[in-house]
Amino acid sequence: MSILVIAEHDNSSLKQATLNVVAAAKAIGGDIDVLVAGENCGAVAEAAAKAEGVNKVLVADNAAYGHFLGENLGELVAEVGKGYSHILAAAGTTGKDFMPRVAALLDVAQVSDIIRVESEDTFVRPIYAGNAIATVKASDSIKVITVRPTGFDPVAAEGGSAAVEQLDVVKDAGISAFVSEQKAESDRPDLASAGVVISGGRGMQNGDNFKMLEQVADLLGAAVGASRAAVDAGFVPNDMQVGQTGKIVAPQLYVAVGISGAIQHLAGMSDSKVIVAINKDEEAPIFQVADYGLVADLFEAVPQLEEELKKVL
Amino acid sequence: MKVLVAVKRVIDYNVKVRVKPDNTGVDLANVKMAMNPFCEIAVEEAVRLKEKGVASEIVVVSIGPKAAQEQIRTALALGADRGIHVETDEEVQSLEAAKLLKSVVEKEEPKLVILGKQSIDSDNNQTGQMLAALTGMAQGTFASEVVVDGEKVNVTREVDGGLMTVSLNLPAVVTTDLRLNEPRYASLPNIMKAKKKPLESVSPADLGVDVAPRLSTLKVEAPAARQAGVKVADVAELVDKLKNEAKVI
Ligand SMILES: Cc1cc2nc3c(=O)[nH]c(=O)nc-3n(C[C@H](O)[C@H](O)[C@H](O)COP(=O)(O)OP(=O)(O)OC[C@H]3O[C@@H](n4cnc5c(N)ncnc54)[C@H](O)[C@@H]3O)c2cc1C
Numbered sequence: 001m002s003i004l005v006i007a008e009h010d011n012s013s014l015k016q017a018t019l020n021v022v023a024a025a026k027a028i029g030g031d032i033d034v035l036v037a038g039e040n041c042g043a044v045a046e047a048a049a050k051a052e053g054v055n056k057v058l059v060a061d062n063a064a065y066g067h068f069l070g071e072n073l074g075e076l077v078a079e080v081g082k083g084y085s086h087i088l089a090a091a092g093t094t095g096k097d098f099m100p101r102v103a104a105l106l107d108v109a110q111v112s113d114i115i116r117v118e119s120e121d122t123f124v125r126p127i128y129a130g131n132a133i134a135t136v137k138a139s140d141s142i143k144v145i146t147v148r149p150t151g152f153d154p155v156a157a158e159g160g161s162a163a164v165e166q167l168d169v170v171k172d173a174g175i176s177a178f179v180s181e182q183k184a185e186s187d188r189p190d191l192a193s194a195g196v197v198i199s200g201g202r203g204m205q206n207g208d209n210f211k212m213l214e215q216v217a218d219l220l221g222a223a224v225g226a227s228r229a230a231v232d233a234g235f236v237p238n239d240m241q242v243g244q245t246g247k248i249v250a251p252q253l254y255v256a257v258g259i260s261g262a263i264q265h266l267a268g269m270s271d272s273k274v275i276v277a278i279n280k281d282e283e284a285p286i287f288q289v290a291d292y293g294l295v296a297d298l299f300e301a302v303p304q305l306e307e308e309l310k311k312v313l
Numbered sequence: 314m315k316v317l318v319a320v321k322r323v324i325d326y327n328v329k330v331r332v333k334p335d336n337t338g339v340d341l342a343n344v345k346m347a348m349n350p351f352c353e354i355a356v357e358e359a360v361r362l363k364e365k366g367v368a369s370e371i372v373v374v375s376i377g378p379k380a381a382q383e384q385i386r387t388a389l390a391l392g393a394d395r396g397i398h399v400e401t402d403e404e405v406q407s408l409e410a411a412k413l414l415k416s417v418v419e420k421e422e423p424k425l426v427i428l429g430k431q432s433i434d435s436d437n438n439q440t441g442q443m444l445a446a447l448t449g450m451a452q453g454t455f456a457s458e459v460v461v462d463g464e465k466v467n468v469t470r471e472v473d474g475g476l477m478t479v480s481l482n483l484p485a486v487v488t489t490d491l492r493l494n495e496p497r498y499a500s501l502p503n504i505m506k507a508k509k510k511p512l513e514s515v516s517p518a519d520l521g522v523d524v525a526p527r528l529s530t531l532k533v534e535a536p537a538a539r540q541a542g543v544k545v546a547d548v549a550e551l552v553d554k555l556k557n558e559a560k561v562i
Contacts, residue, residue: 097442135532139527175449180477
């Protein structure tokens, strides 16, 4: 078996999710090559070459891939990937965008968002917002798979010394173009891989009040997340949404503040190791999954939390 | 321009999902079904394009059993002009759904195809992208804004790092995210009117597509249940427990 892992990156650094995907590839077994497609992405290729268990790094460095447009990546990955038994990418918004195109171009099914590998053709994935866990078997000759990073512990980022090979395949479909982006700037850790996440919901009342959570987050080295209601209301940007249709997180500690615990929210955080809920409604469903529940008004509890943490940290 | 919208009949998002005791799937007997929420957003976007004079006709298509006609009628009540029902009782997976839609696209030649980004049953997030690849169209996935501008459409996408805007040649495929719009409710007179709108029924065989699934589900289980923990009396106790019991800070 030979597995092609598509690296997730921003042209300058390799995203940790790639290491989780390599771990999924190791669980399948076989030679693992990593494809780095981007523009001026040499540093990413070097980082990928050091990852544990990587056999070879293929680099497609061209302006056509600079913004990871699905039309171009889809064609590239279908072309490079057709010689492999498995093609894997992280189930982030980039992988979700181009991987189904790869599958369609190869005329094979895609298995989305796997959390476990049972064998080379059998995988486990959540369905119905995580209310059911399906074991599915893929019959196509090439398996196109997106991997939920929280399902696999990352391989070591250092220690490997894979060969790096430049590809000169340029696939520019010419039907789409990048216009602009609005990147959320934050010095805090990445939500998807942070060890501690503190999220706010509709109970926060407005965006300014999220500053209270940010102060606690800074003490804990945490990322800040949100419920859909908080994003829809415009308190915080969309990339902070945790849940079935937002980001999936599984930190050591997840603190839900003013979040009721709708099933769609739980789908994104219920694999966290320890869950804390702060909510003034003792009947809120979030308490059914919380290891530690505090029934309190968040406007009193969160400032107190900041003070108490300062004492012990 | 003509807009094609694909909608799926799924379990209502408020229903508590139960896994069947024999682990063959999810229990859908006597369960409330509805239009997938992301598909509602797709219909709404098409209707708004029509209200702005950008769209001239909205065709809504659904793949599924006879009962999926309810969801087509809902879309017609919301403002779609006519419906196409691809009727099948078989399980249709994403790739096969995309092939059926491709066949409809070839016949209807829409300028824009709008779909939900994922259905809340299988949570696959694949069909729109597969349709785009099979038809050679550009795709604007996870859209939070869609602006048609002559022969192009600008789509703002919700991506992991924030928002990204792309410009796509038409015809193109758009898949909707939650913030694209807030769907309206159908009014009673419109529900009545929808009953008279044209609805054509075709079979996968009519469209020349083999819908045999490529993925087989070996079993479906309930997730490991999390135990509810304890209630703490105050913030001091919480911090103490996190530090000394759970040891996570
Ligand atoms: C298709 C679809 C996809 C969805 N995807 C997601 C998703 O990915 N992520 C997601 O989060 N949701 C998602 N949702 C929405 C989800 O169903 C809920 O509507 C949402 O999670 C509710 O957010 P909330 O808990 O912040 O708000 P609410 O349910 O309104 O809860 C607010 C909570 O704050 C508490 N509160 C209020 N004031 C205070 C105070 N002063 N002190 C303490 N507590 C207070 C209240 O007691 C209440 O429990 C989705 C829904 C659909 C239909």
